[in-house]
Amino acid sequence: MVSFSAVAKRYPGGQEALKSVSFSLDAGELAFVTGRSGAGKSTLLKLIAAIERPTSGSVIVNGQNVGALKRAAVPYLRRNIGLVFQDQKLLYDRSVFDNVMLPLAFSGLPPREAARRTRAALDKVGLLGREKANPIQLSGGEQQRLAIARAVVNRPGILIGDEPTANLDAESAALILEVFVGFNQVGVTVLIATHDRSLVERYGRRVLRLEEGRIA
Amino acid sequence: MNAWLRQHRQAAIAALRRLGVLNTAVIGVALSLPAGGYALLENLRGMTGRLELDTQISLYLQPSAKRAEADAIGRTLRADPRLAKVRFVPREQALKELSGVQGLAEVIAALGRNPLPDAFVVTPRTENVEQLSAELAGLPGVAHVQADAAWARRLAALANIGRVAIWLLSALLGAGLVAVTFNTIRLQILTQRAEIEVSKLIGATDGFIRRPFYYMGLFQGAAGGIVALGIVAAGLGLLNREVRVLAQSYGSGFRLEFLAPGDALAVVVFAGLLGSLGAQLAVARQLREIEPT
8 A cells, every 4th residue: 555665755855754664555554654853754655645755765645655746646655545634734714524524625526416525524533513503612631633624525546644642631632542553453554753752552453663864 | 517516606706705806996996987987988979970981072152243253253163173172152052051050149240241252062083182172272362261071080080089089098908907816815814824834735626715806806807897887977967967058058968878888798797807817816826835834
């Protein structure tokens, strides 16, 4: 599903985020990416969604070489990838429901079907009762679950979380991880970046530990 | 196809919601100048069109000229191949015609004697009226020559200058419309920065993101065009109150007409297209810079 081979990423200005990273993630797998802040976790995830392009090496997602992807093809790659960020990137000028509905606006679904799917996604993250609220009224954990609902409403094959539990209390963090694991159980490939060792150890899943731009 | 239409409808609705009253008013006021000028010019053209534009030359004889001299001049004129028509207006007939004009009868009665000379009215075949006039003025016994249609020609020339001025004004204000729309859309893109970034992250195509802004430019321009027509209509309405008073004093029912339906539609369509152009320029410049990080 996702395959990195000898991927290096150097940002303009000379900062080398990844030196040489190789790994591959099978369809339906769940893995954690860990490492100190600045170890390159975010860069690794951004390369998968073509938010960044590799300086060298190849990133293959769904059989597509992301590094060589044309600009116009990027949106179609991203429609198969659900992205959840530490800052949820929610839109505060519209309701919870409309936030989740956003990715369906360009899916071409009939409005009734789009609304049905939106409710289903909200139901899966336990926010069905809050659909009319503004995201600003939600707690940190609820906002993160809202971001997950938006990421999965399009039924992507890959779900990516970049520090989705940072800034959350232990209970909310555990709940968020349960949601990710739940999607993995129905066949979604999941990759979560976190610096929280204890969370990772609790699940006993595959761990990609980044150290100085390489997988240790 | 259905989904495509739905997306366009959504983009159009989103654009309509964001339409600013102030920007529309600015565009409307700017466009009302050339549109109003054009309406006035069209009215002027209608007026000059009704006038006799065939040039006529009037030859006034010296008041002391005898009828025999007048006959001699008449023979010379009729023999001239450059003249299509020659009409003799004896001084008695001229006085009678003048007495028929409202208000002048009393003045003429007060004069006691006929102050008018005999005259010829000729219609030339040639275009070179100036030279012909000068030649005719040289005939013995002719006191004064006047080319009657000169003022009508001058009016037409003035109208042509006005037309060029309107085109210049339209071009300038059209460019202004593009600039105003460019700036509005640029600011709108900046305020929607977060939404655009998120849309790109979740797989919106560039076309999907651009669409509402194109519609916004189109609608804003067209709405400005409609406002301009409203201003022109209101302005002509105010002018017509006074025009009617003036026209009635001449016994005329003349009034300023609004733009023809085709012209009015052209104003709105053209304004819409210019707005859309401004939006495209802004979008091309601004949208690439907003990328998720």
